[in-house]
Amino acid sequence: MQHLILLSLCLLLAASAQAQKPHPCKSPPLMVGRISVTYPKEALFAYERFTYDALGQRVRVRAEGLYQNRSFHDDLLMLFREEVMYEISYRNHSCKKRALKAPFQPIQIPRDAELQAQVIVGSSSGPGQGLLVNNWIGEVPETEGKYFMTFTEFGCLPITSLYYTDKTGWILTSFFDLVIGIEDPQEFFPPEFCATSAAVEEGDVVTDFFQALLRRDDDQ
Known part of the structure; x- marks a missing residue:
């Protein structure tokens, strides 16, 4: 019986995780x-x-x-x-x-971006020790470019952006000390x-x- 309850909980958690799969979010328009x-x-x-x-x-x-x-x-x-x-x-x-x-x-995740992974920056060992973020990847056909972006799961705030084309090479942008408004x-x-x-x-x-x-x- 305990195994069935445990299995049911695992299935519920799996279904919940699937339902909550991150989608490209909308960042604050004023920052x-x-x-x-x-x-x-x-x-x-x-x-x-x-x-x-x-x-x-x-x-x-x-x-x-x-x-x-x-x-x-x-x-x-x-x-x-x-x-x-x-x-x-x-x-x-x-x-x-x-x-x-x-x-x-705009500072935002492109609609056609693909979710690469959801990770914790820092540690999940204790409260306040980590930040839940989503990594997104995609391509820009107009420039034959590629990008790798990291945004927070809550608030949809930018963390890093890595952009590449044969013409420019790599361009890394890191965001911090953000205030909404x-x-x-x-x-x-x-x-x-x-x-x-x-x-x-x-x-x-x-x-x-x-x-x-x-x-x-x-x-x-």
Whole structure:
């Protein structure tokens, strides 16, 4: 009888696990946090504080790091709906305005992503010692790329993203210190001195976020 009860419990647990198989979830549309980006092929390492608004398709990034053994500091405001990006320098009270033609990429799990595994980061030995996450894999046909993403099971918050194409090589992004919501809405408005910025020059177009980081002007 005890064996039957034990078997029944195992079957119930198996059915429950099958019913609760993770599916691509929807991440919070408003977030503030920090990320690190490692791009070995271009000898780029960046540490960034970001403010993210998926509803308005706006991103503010304050980055510092190393690019080909040279340090850099960037303050970028990317307004995807307006198709404009500002490069802001409070030190020089200057602002450069560029055309932004890249599509907005929300921080989320693609719908066609495949669940690789559900794991615990850390330990399950005691309360608070581990974090339940889901690992997702997939391909991007447009770029012939591959990705590996890790998101939390509860809250659907990003942990890591690993992306690869033959052109770029591996790009690793790690997220931490995330806060849901926007702490300061003024982050998405350029400072007053940007009002005097010259109009976007024809041909001066940014097509993706990494291109924006990799652009190094002589005066930076």
